[in-house]
Amino acid sequence: MIKTNLISDNIEAASYDVERLRELIPDWDDLSSTEKLEVLEDIDPDSRVTTHNVITQSYRQHIAEVINPEVSTTAVDVTHMAFGNDSTATDVSDTHLLNEVYRDNVDDHVTQSAEEAYSATTLIQSDEAVGLDLQECALVTEASDTNADDLAVNRALLSDSRLQPKDGDSAVTVTITITYLDESEAV
Secondary structure (H helix, E strand, O other): OHHHEOOOOOOOOEEEEEEHHHHHOOOOOOOOOHHHHHOOOOOOOEEEEEEEEEEOOHHHHHHHHHHHOOOOOOOOOOOOEEEEEOOOOOOOOOOOOOOOOOEOOOOEEEEEEHOOOOEEEEEEEOOOOOOOOOOOEEOOOOOOOOOOOOOOOOOEEEOOEOOHHHHHHHEEEEEEEEEOOOOOOOO
């Protein structure tokens, strides 16, 4: 039996001073988001925070429907990462962000089949989301929060001062990893 409440998670937000990046990588501003993520793998961030999230009630319901042979539903694709400015503690009854203020494409997806894990990374460039308080984040399934089919996979709080508010001096990567565990692996 698969219990959807045993989904584990991990989130990392890493901030990089963009002037330092421009010194280390002279063509930084000309690189694509994918190329920037590749380069950042070899550079230590100026700050890094990690946190845990809750898997939303609506996503747990979706997973239950996907694995139920009596229900006809299609699995959703995670396409974006959303950010909000509400710092209310996460709760297992959460269904979405509490107050979304910014949304961006997921720049990198990695499925680790052996570990039954999925990771998604978004790069928030130095000139993006400037002045917005990014205190909560979630993986989501649509480009717009006004789309009725939008589903949030998770909700987490971020505690990085460079995100509250997001400044124009930093590029930030946010990586969310969702790991599916069976009951024997749950801690």
